[in-house]
Amino acid sequence: MAKTKHASAYWKENIKYVLILLLIWFLVSFGAGVLFKDALNTIKIGGFKLGFWFAQQGAMYVFVILIFVYVRIMNRLDKKYGYDA
Template sequence: MTPSPNTPKAYWKKNLKYLLILLLIWFAVSYGAGILFKDTLDTVRLGGFPLGFWFAQQGAIYVFVILIFVYVWLMNRLDKKHGYDE
């Protein structure tokens, strides 16, 4: 049985789905680009630095900050949908 779209259970289920997706993106960028694919990405240079190094030092932080704004935007939409907005 799936909960109706306006129940608190549906709200939290969607919230957890957003969190999981955004954390997986952050993990893929920070671990994947900064560690796993570093050697491949180092063939490209960004601002004079190898791209793998840039992701490990700067890129993962930038992506994390962008994901925070995406999460706020998604949660504002979800709050309005479920009637929790101010």
């Protein structure tokens, strides 16, 4: 029974982190690239409007960074619950 509670707590924490990271990805990709595009286009980076940059490049960079963040979070979570091999 304790093992089931342990696994359930691990899974709940895992889902919490996944949802947070997906929310960040949504805000960057859809929010910055579509919803807030007009406001961000007033700022220029390297000659390109910031809204355009997020839609074309920034969302991909953030996605790759989020992958590394997820790996780091999961390694800590595995150690916390004793699932590291």
